[in-house]
Amino acid sequence: MQLEIYSLIALKDQISVSLEAICDSYSSLLWDIEFYQCGCFEVYIAASPQNVSIFQRGRIVARSDDAQHFGIIESLQLETDAEKGDYLTVTGRFLACLLERRIIYPTITANGSYEDIVRKVLSRNVISAGIRNLPGFSMGTVSGDCWQKTARMQVSYDNILEWLYGLCETICGSTNVRLDGNALKCDLFSGTDRSLLQDDNPHIVFSDAYNNLLSFSYAADDAVQKNFAYVLGCGEGNARKRTTFCSGAEPTYLDRYEVYVDERNTAQEEDVTDAEYLEILKSSGAEHLVQPKTASESAIAAFSTQYQYNKDYFVGDYVTVEQRRFGLIQPRIQLIGMVESFDQNGRSLTPTFKETE
Structure with a gap:
């Protein structure tokens, strides 16, 4: 799996994207996809004049096997050591973070589907807002029934990224900004139910009985609940x-x-x-409603012959998690985050789950 580094240049309302380098010799890579917040990445690589010139702030980092998520370099850290060697740490977030650069201004009163509300907010502040535009930005695909539910709301001065992901968590949907040629496309979507509580899709079950649940921890707290x-x-x-x-x-x-x-x-x-x-x-x-706080952390088999991540299931999907030894079964729980790690030990997957109503 290779990393592709692109330059991103703004030309008034448009962008110009060009491939600058391909990298396959990094020491480690973290690729953190989140459902209810902007994901992030980290590249740890040997420092050389060439690598320092390639990995520049504002450039885009992509994976050759992921056409949906593109990171933008926000931070660089160079460390030199005569004994351990010189290393460069490259970090950033996925392209949705560009929305953090705008607030909702002025006040917007919207009535209609959640899709229409998002379109209105983005149109007035990002797409058709003159010098406030994000170059090359436009709406992409929309899927999931949650985006067709209706509401009436008034919003003003909120940071757009925080507002949008807050809305996503309220309706159990998500958003992602991807690179599409010389354009930035904002997609709205929802997860798919693959739990034991439905029969429309193949079941995804992580269980100690199936040897695909390597470790498991669970905690619950009612104190924060507001209903x-x-x-x-x-x-x-x-x-x-x-x-x-x-x-x-x-x-x-x-x-x-x-x-x-x-x-x-x-x-x-x-x-x-x-x-x-x-x-x-x-x-x-x-x-402002808050569900009971639960924390469920697990390590699942990265090379399971039963289910393959990003093929059989995706971040945002509803699955079943079982710890049969202790009689704990979560029949329908949402996968809200997945950290993929690549290093000298190979590939590992660290999921984050969240219980839903």
């Missing part, structure tokens, strides 16, 4: 607009964990009815 929101909007005293929000049936008694959401700065515009304004408040309430 019922009181949302107060504009106005003063008893005249403040207010509503509540919960997901599904209203929780009661010991199962109820309340949170207060202050949205006094969310203005009700003249063309927004009271009912529409309350829907905006409900959308804010949904963003």
Whole structure:
């Protein structure tokens, strides 16, 4: 597997991308794909004048076997040592990090599908925003039912990258920015259910019984849970607009964990009815709900003959994880991150799982 290094040059509203070098002699590579946040990478390579000239900040690092994820070099660290040798550490994030350079300005009130809301935000701040444009940026493919659900919301001054991934976590979708020739394409998508709780797709089961679950740790914490929101909007005293929000049936008694959401700065515009304004408040309430905290870390077999990563299953998919020795079964759990590591010991996979409703 080779690394490809590209130059990225902005030409007003367009970009020019050209291949600068191909590298296959690095000491180690970490390739961290995340579902609810921007992924990152690290290349550890022997330092030489040639490598220092190749790996420059602002250049793109790609893998010959990955057409979806492209990293942009953000940090370089050169260390010289007479005994151990000279090494260069190259780090950065995937191309979605470019959205971190923009905020949502001015206030946007949107009503429609989540896809339409994202399109509106990106159009006004990234795609059709004059000198605020990200050159070569446009919407790509959209897949997954979660992006067709509807909402009404008002958003202003949020960092676009943080806002977009926050929205993704709320609706269980994700986004990725990929390189497509001389263009940057922003895709919206969702994971596929491959757990034992469905029969539409082949089951993916990681289990000590199948020898594809090498190690396993699990922890759960209810203390951070918030499942019922009181949302107060504009106005003063008893005249403040207010509503509540919960997901599904209203929780009661010991199962109820309340949170207060202050949205006094969310203005009700003249063309927004009271009912529409309350829907905006409900959308804010949904963003403040917190599921019980769980931590599930595992090491899975990188060269399993049963399932191959990025062929049989992907980050964002729902799978089943079993630790039969202790009788712990997670029948439907989401794979929200995967760190691929390549070094002198070979390839390893370190997944991150998250329980869902």
